Amino acid sequence: MDKTAHSAADAVADIPDGSTIAVGGFGLVGVPIVLIRALLARGTSGLEVVSNNCGVDGWGLGELLAAGRIDRVIASYIGENKEFARQYLGGDVEVELTPQGTLAERLRAGGVGIPGFFTATGVGTMVSEGGLPWRYAADGSVAVQSPAKETRMLSSLGEDREYVFEQAIRADYGLVRAARGDRHGNLVFEKSTRNFNPLAAMSGRISIAEVDEIVEPGELDPDEIHLPGIYIDRVVVLSREQSTELPIEKTTVRRRAN
Template identity: 75%
Template structure:
């Protein structure tokens, strides 16, 4: 029942070339950096990544991206990652952009065994009608685009409206980060790290969690568990230095007002 691994390198060693990954994180919050770097150092490539975003230049999934290890991304936005935008517009990777709430529900649905669901988000746009550029060639011509999706008019609380069918997401592996975890894989997340990490963990067929603090089974109150260990297959305890590696995405400062 002890799911701990001695190192991040050991935990990711079974991830093969071309695997699909659900990766937790929200901006720079809750990103499984130790696992990402171990995977980068391992040399595994051809990856399909499902994540809220693809990190930033030089950090998070941006490290795998700049190393040329990612072939396809399902994400809610490109954000401020210049290398991500360059590779996408230059035809080096395929990108399926998905509304953020829809992406979260697709991950949750996949983990819950729900193959598809209807949502009103995206109806009447290219999200449902198709035509979103998935891949460009080197000259900037669209060579792959999203297909049209099934829509249906349904009654919701006495009012009929149109909904689009979205599919659940299941991936070969999931990489997540938690503030605390026990040897059985029960996890506790902190603040914004809870946005996508539990959903990514649910979507993976084999889920690896790195934790800032590793405790013994029973030390986490059952009412405090955010994700049951049933969804987690391996746990890696971070060193204090790794746990403290938390960059700030935007640093803003101003002069302190007199008297404060």
């Protein structure tokens, strides 16, 4: 039952080229940066990444993106990653933009064995009707666009409404970051770092967690566990230097009152 790995390099060593990986984090919060860098060092390429966004320039998934290791991204927004925008508009990477809540539920559904679900989000837009540009050609034309999805009139709370069917996401691997974990893989997340991390872990057929602190089984109060170890296959313990590398995405200041 001891799921601890010797190193991040060992934990990702069997991830092959072309894998689909679900990655936790939101912006720079809760990003499994050590596992991402281990993939970068290993040279893994042709990846399909499922994540809220694709990191920022020079950090997080942005490191894999800049190295040309990512072929396709399922995300809720491009954000302020200029390299991500450049590669998308230049046709270097395919992007399936998905409403944020829908993306979260697609990951969760994949983790609990639900093949798909109906949602009102996106009905009457290109999300349901198709035509979203997934990949651009070099000349700026749309090379691949999203297909139309199944819609259905359903009754909910006494009201008939149109819904669109969204497929669950089942990733080959999940990469997540947690504050604490035990050797059985039970995880506790720190405040907002919880974000997409539990969902990414649930989605992965094999999921790997990097943790700031490791404890022995039984030390975590069952009521404080955010993700049970059944969803985690490997645990990587970070060094103090690795766990304290926490850049700020945006620094804002205000003038002090006299």
